[in-house]
Amino acid sequence: MKIPVIAVCALCILSVVLTSCGKKEAAAPTAISVSVENATPTDACFEQHYTGVVEANTSTPVSFMGSGTLQRVCVEEGQAVGKGQLIAEMDMTQCKSMLAAAEAQYSQAEDALRRLRQVYDAGSLPEVKWVEVQSQAAQAKSQLDIARKALDDCRIYAPVSGVVGSVYFHPGSVVLTSEPIVSILDISTVKVRVSVPEREIAALQPNTPTSIYVEAVGKRIGGGCIEKGAQADAVSRTYDIRIQLPNHDRQLLPGMIADVGMKHPAPTAAAPAITLPIRCVQQNTHGGNFVWIVEGQKARARDVVTGKTFGNRIVVAGGLKEGEKVIVEGWQKVGEGTAVKIN
Numbered sequence: 001m002k003i004p005v006i007a008v009c010a011l012c013i014l015s016v017v018l019t020s021c022g023k024k025e026a027a028a029p030t031a032i033s034v035s036v037e038n039a040t041p042t043d044a045c046f047e048q049h050y051t052g053v054v055e056a057n058t059s060t061p062v063s064f065m066g067s068g069t070l071q072r073v074c075v076e077e078g079q080a081v082g083k084g085q086l087i088a089e090m091d092m093t094q095c096k097s098m099l100a101a102a103e104a105q106y107s108q109a110e111d112a113l114r115r116l117r118q119v120y121d122a123g124s125l126p127e128v129k130w131v132e133v134q135s136q137a138a139q140a141k142s143q144l145d146i147a148r149k150a151l152d153d154c155r156i157y158a159p160v161s162g163v164v165g166s167v168y169f170h171p172g173s174v175v176l177t178s179e180p181i182v183s184i185l186d187i188s189t190v191k192v193r194v195s196v197p198e199r200e201i202a203a204l205q206p207n208t209p210t211s212i213y214v215e216a217v218g219k220r221i222g223g224g225c226i227e228k229g230a231q232a233d234a235v236s237r238t239y240d241i242r243i244q245l246p247n248h249d250r251q252l253l254p255g256m257i258a259d260v261g262m263k264h265p266a267p268t269a270a271a272p273a274i275t276l277p278i279r280c281v282q283q284n285t286h287g288g289n290f291v292w293i294v295e296g297q298k299a300r301a302r303d304v305v306t307g308k309t310f311g312n313r314i315v316v317a318g319g320l321k322e323g324e325k326v327i328v329e330g331w332q333k334v335g336e337g338t339a340v341k342i343n
Contacts, residue, residue, distance in 0.1 A: 029289055031339040032339065037277070052194040056191075092154045283337050
């Protein structure tokens with residue numbers, strides 16, 4: 001029996017397809033990309049990283065001494081101002097009227113004092129009446145000074161140099177006595193506020209070395225003196241510390257996020273020790289600890305004995321040999337014998 005040519009061709013095509021599929025299934029698995037850290041004993045300082053927020057060195061609220069209707073605000077947020085610069089004005093209509101009335105009263109009292117002095121000098125004015133006239137003149141002078149001061153207080157000036165942080169009111173608003181109109185920030189130097197867990201606060205000293213990176217301006221800066229807070233947050237049990245930073249170009253602005261690295265002393269002074277990031281140390285089903293290492297381009301589990309933790313690192317007291325490559329990134333994707341490639 002002869003097989004049709006068309007059937008023969010179909011069988012050949014099917015055979016090629018099946019062969020190709022079989023080859024694909026037999027292909028070697030793709031190696032997993034991982035990052036490693038060499039197991040190396042060290043007694044150098046370890047750097048612990050925190051998230052911080054840039055703050056102004058000082059914030060000065062500027063307010064009127066009296067109340068009234070805000071007529072003009074002469075500055076904008078972010079504007080640099082100098083000491084003595086006009087900031088805002090209130091409506092002066094009422095204060096000008098009060099000043100005019102005080103001036104008229106003072107003029108009248110001065111005129112009476114001048115005329116009655118001659119009568120008093122001639123001995124025709126009783127002493128008690130002369131004292132009363134003098135008192136009225138002094139009161140009029142005091143009222144005049146108060147009226148002048150009230151008019152002057154309709155304008156406020158910058159008490160310090162800096163940058164306008166916030167403008168709280170706009171023209172037409174009714175403002176009350178001592179209610180802040182604007183705030184002026186001193187950012188010639190700034191501070192980075194960091195919340196530090198209570199178990200780590202004792203290790204920090206005023207001169208602990210710090211390295212601060214502010215992504216918003218792409219700058220890495222060495223921090224200055226550290227100010228430690230004396231009271232913990234009631235919920236998080238963290239302490240606020242503040243690190244001084246120079247800011248001569250005024251690029252660092254309040255509210256910017258900073259990555260703060262603080263260098264701590266080694267966890268043991270007796271001898272150098274191998275330390276690893278805590279995140280790469282896993283726990284097995286028996287309650288022991290293990291890490292993934294790279295051995296012959298494959299991932300292997302290695303039981304380890306751990307010691308004290310320090311910041312985000314942990315001492316490995318046994319189980320690793322010096323120079324072995326420990327997987328610190330990508331260990332979540334590997335298993336025993338998984339093919340890996342090192343980034």
